[in-house]
Amino acid sequence: MSESIKTDVVIVGAGPAGLFAVFELGLLDIKAHLIDILPKPGGQCAELYPEKPIYDIPGFAKLSGQELVDALLRQIEPFHPTFHYGEMVESLEVLGSADAPLFRIRADGGQSFECKAVIVAAGGGSFQPKKPPVPGIEAYEGKSVFYAVRKIEDFRGKHVVIVGGGDSALDWTLNLQPVAKHLTLVHRRDEFRGAPHSVKAMRELVTAGRMELRLGQISSLKGEAGELASVTVKDASGGSHEIPCQRLIPFFGLTMKLGPVAEWGLNLHENLVPVDAGTFETNVPSIFAIGDINHYPGKLKLILCGFHEGALAAQKIYHYVYPGKRLTFQYTTSSSSLQKKLGVN
Amino acid sequence: MVKITYIDSSGEARTIEAQEGSTVMEAAIRNGIPEIAAECGGGCACATCHVYVGEKWVALTGKASDQEEDMLDFAYKVQPNSRLCCQIKVTPELDGLTVTTPDRQG
Numbered sequence: 001m002s003e004s005i006k007t008d009v010v011i012v013g014a015g016p017a018g019l020f021a022v023f024e025l026g027l028l029d030i031k032a033h034l035i036d037i038l039p040k041p042g043g044q045c046a047e048l049y050p051e052k053p054i055y056d057i058p059g060f061a062k063l064s065g066q067e068l069v070d071a072l073l074r075q076i077e078p079f080h081p082t083f084h085y086g087e088m089v090e091s092l093e094v095l096g097s098a099d100a101p102l103f104r105i106r107a108d109g110g111q112s113f114e115c116k117a118v119i120v121a122a123g124g125g126s127f128q129p130k131k132p133p134v135p136g137i138e139a140y141e142g143k144s145v146f147y148a149v150r151k152i153e154d155f156r157g158k159h160v161v162i163v164g165g166g167d168s169a170l171d172w173t174l175n176l177q178p179v180a181k182h183l184t185l186v187h188r189r190d191e192f193r194g195a196p197h198s199v200k201a202m203r204e205l206v207t208a209g210r211m212e213l214r215l216g217q218i219s220s221l222k223g224e225a226g227e228l229a230s231v232t233v234k235d236a237s238g239g240s241h242e243i244p245c246q247r248l249i250p251f252f253g254l255t256m257k258l259g260p261v262a263e264w265g266l267n268l269h270e271n272l273v274p275v276d277a278g279t280f281e282t283n284v285p286s287i288f289a290i291g292d293i294n295h296y297p298g299k300l301k302l303i304l305c306g307f308h309e310g311a312l313a314a315q316k317i318y319h320y321v322y323p324g325k326r327l328t329f330q331y332t333t334s335s336s337s338l339q340k341k342l343g344v345n
Numbered sequence: 346m347v348k349i350t351y352i353d354s355s356g357e358a359r360t361i362e363a364q365e366g367s368t369v370m371e372a373a374i375r376n377g378i379p380e381i382a383a384e385c386g387g388g389c390a391c392a393t394c395h396v397y398v399g400e401k402w403v404a405l406t407g408k409a410s411d412q413e414e415d416m417l418d419f420a421y422k423v424q425p426n427s428r429l430c431c432q433i434k435v436t437p438e439l440d441g442l443t444v445t446t447p448d449r450q451g
């Protein structure tokens with residue numbers, strides 16, 4: 001396992017609230033690492049509505065979800081935050097005390113972090129793969145059914161079935177076909193969302209008899225003690241086909257689930273984290289919650305509220321990171337020291 | 346106002362009045378219709394507003410666009426009359442529309 005990363009603040013979630021918090025922390029000389037399960041920044045804005053216009057970002061009459069994310073990334077660039085994508089924060093351990101806070105955070109990839117403050121900017125929860133409602137599928141998860149590929153070796157010499165028509169399904173079809181004993185791609189129609197060159201490569205493998213493409217939807221599973229033996233595919237005309245299957249990889253997109261946040265010792269109120277509305281601190285000293293994940297009287301789940309919350313949280317975090325130091329209030333317009341940090345002076 | 350009936354997966358029917366120009370998803374959310382999640386708020390980006398359009402309404406509601414077909418890949422138990430109801434605009438011709446919701450959205 002790699003060595004623990006030591007930093008001032010770890011921000012859980014790289015949605016708009018987490019991204020802007022980097023800016024507010026940076027102005028106060030506080031360094032941050034951001035962790036997100038998604039492979040990219042932007043949270044809901046990037047994952048759910050990149051092309052849709054937002055009309056209520058102060059100062060911008062109209063901005064698309066992705067444009068907002070891109071603008072935030074440019075804005076926080078001077079502070080060189082470190083991003084850790086594709087990593088789910090699993091555990092948060094309190095090592096210190098309210099006077100000398102210290103936390104250990106672990107991500108599912110094995111990386112650990114030590115920091116003096118934590119900002120939970122987890123939004124509606126972590127984006128996680130959707131599970132198809134095939135009866136009994138849970139019994140096979142982690143052994144025969146995988147929603148992501150971590151180790152290619154798990155698939156060597158096996159009957160592999162991949163379900164889906166997007167890039168994930170096609171990429172893994174092409175990557176696993178050479179190692180699998182036999183690979184079947186199951187998709188509900190003969191059209192694919194994925195990149196045209198991947199579709200072409202897949203079709204060539206089918207023509208060459210090196211893999212199979214089956215049009216239809218998975219309806220049931222057969223196996224024993226977590227070991228899958230076969231899956232049944234229903235086609236559009238109602239016909240059923242049983243195909244041998246030891247490894248099943250369904251790709252049905254992502255959905256938001258609260259996830260591990262519930263296990264960090266934070267108070268919860270209907271899946272939200274209650275905070276002090278002046279500092280956005282949770283019930284645990286030096287753990288803060290901003291953006292859609294928090295709750296306080298009058299809370300609105302708006303991006304602009306997340307921005308405000310990050311600014312105020314940073315003020316309190318300063319005192320945990322630099323105990324005893326005085327914090328003077330300054331404007332970016334007129335403070336030469338802030339401008340120096342921003343690299344504009 | 347346009348009447349729409351939502352039949353849930355257990356067979357219970359709920360009829361509501363929808364505003365012209367809104368979508369079948371928006372009308373459902375506004376009226377607390379169960380079994381429609383609409384996580385992306387109508388962005389055609391989540392497939393959690395999946396419905397089956399009543400047979401005699403299939404022609405009137407029309408075909409799913411390419412983008413909607415792509416998102417339907419993320420829905421379960423997709424049938425020829427499957428639609429994402431955030432993509433169905435409420436028009437006067439749809440007065441009396443019935444849609445059925447699947448037992449799971451995501």
Ligand SMILES: Cc1cc2nc3c(=O)[nH]c(=O)nc-3n(C[C@H](O)[C@H](O)[C@H](O)COP(=O)(O)OP(=O)(O)OC[C@H]3O[C@@H](n4cnc5c(N)ncnc54)[C@H](O)[C@@H]3O)c2cc1C
Pocket residue numbers: 012013014015016017018035036037038042043044045048049053054055056087088089090121122123124125126127258259260261290291292293301302303304306384385386387388
């Ligand atoms: C369709 C739609 C339209 C909207 N329109 C507007 C609008 O016009 N104006 C407006 O102000 N708001 C709008 N919103 C709401 C806005 O998108 C949210 O308020 C905003 O995204 C919240 O930002 P956030 O940073 O708090 O969380 P999110 O954007 O939800 O990001 C949280 C991130 O944290 C990650 N995460 C969570 N837990 C973990 C974990 N344990 N480990 C790793 N990563 C984790 C998630 O993967 C996610 O990427 C809209 C939302 C939707 C769905």
Ligand code: FES
Pocket residue numbers: 370382383384385386387388389390391392393394416429430431432
């Ligand atoms: S509400 Fe998300 S696709 Fe319809």
